[in-house]
Amino acid sequence: MGELLTIDNISVDYGAIRALKSVSMHVNEGDIVCLIGANGAGKSTLLKSIVGLVPLSEGEIKYKGELISSVKHKVSTDNIAKRGIALVPEGRRVFADMTVEENLDMGAFLVKDPAVIAKRKKEMYEFFPILEARKKQKTRSLSGGEQQMMAIARALMSAPTLLLLDEPGLGLAPLIVQEIFRKITLINKENNLTVFLVEQNARMALKNSTEGYVMENGNIVLEAPSKDLLVNEKVKRAYLGS
Ligand SMILES: Nc1ncnc2c1ncn2[C@@H]1O[C@H](COP(=O)(O)OP(=O)(O)O)[C@@H](O)[C@H]1O
Numbered sequence: 465m466g467e468l469l470t471i472d473n474i475s476v477d478y479g480a481i482r483a484l485k486s487v488s489m490h491v492n493e494g495d496i497v498c499l500i501g502a503n504g505a506g507k508s509t510l511l512k513s514i515v516g517l518v519p520l521s522e523g524e525i526k527y528k529g530e531l532i533s534s535v536k537h538k539v540s541t542d543n544i545a546k547r548g549i550a551l552v553p554e555g556r557r558v559f560a561d562m563t564v565e566e567n568l569d570m571g572a573f574l575v576k577d578p579a580v581i582a583k584r585k586k587e588m589y590e591f592f593p594i595l596e597a598r599k600k601q602k603t604r605s606l607s608g609g610e611q612q613m614m615a616i617a618r619a620l621m622s623a624p625t626l627l628l629l630d631e632p633g634l635g636l637a638p639l640i641v642q643e644i645f646r647k648i649t650l651i652n653k654e655n656n657l658t659v660f661l662v663e664q665n666a667r668m669a670l671k672n673s674t675e676g677y678v679m680e681n682g683n684i685v686l687e688a689p690s691k692d693l694l695v696n697e698k699v700k701r702a703y704l705g706s
């Protein structure tokens with residue numbers, strides 16, 4: 465399968481802080497790729513750079529072989545969404561005062577045809593039955609796990625080709641994290657959706673992905689099939705607590 469996303473030697477600076485240092489990586493079509501790393505490693509910055517939320521100081525990013533970001537050229541965040549990349553940001557960022565249904569409608573802001581929106585919402589409710597049960601409720605009344613499912617469903621309402629997930633397991637109980645990852649794997653298989661996720665929960669991320677990258681201090685320090693990283697001595701010591 466082809467390369468969907470190509471990150472070529474990118475650096476990102478926040479003032480005097482270099483948060484990403486010549487990072488290169490790629491995501492192949494149909495894969496679930498994970499990037500693991502400690503708090504502050506630069507994971508969120510990498511996802512933000514893909515959707516055009518932070519400018520590059522060096523390097524370039526290509527999607528489906530087309531340049532979406534470089535030092536001189538930047539496609540707008542809206543345009544990146546239109547091309548089929550959706551980001552579920554860290555901390556979920558749901559609209560707490562809106563109902564579940566209204567949140568899903570927001571996710572389809574690029575879709576004009578009401579019939580398409582209705583069809584996608586139906587699919588989301590089939591996929592996440594708990595959201596159907598809660599569709600008229602204000603989002604703030606949902607549990608953390610339900611809010612994360614809603615944030616994912618909202619992103620899927622735009623029918624993306626590439627789904628970016630920023631720490632989907634953050635702050636959730638282990639069983640709920642497992643359930644979320646099970647859903648992500650299912651969406652990947654059933655809809656042939658390519659997934660790129662970043663996680664501090666290394667074990668969960670590596671168990672549920674095909675390819676893995678390890679980031680430390682803005683550098684990619686390891687890259688291998690996830691099953692190999694799970695038994696890698698350095699990864700075991702630093703990230704798996706064994
Ligand atoms: N808006 C910002 N302004 C200044 N520094 C930032 C900003 N966002 C992140 N950083 C710094 O960049 C580094 C990487 O942060 P981040 O990408 O959020 O890491 P992670 O998601 O892996 O926890 C950290 O040192 C962080 O303090």
Ligand SMILES: [Mg+2]
Nearest residue numbers: 507508509554
């Ligand atoms: Mg982060």
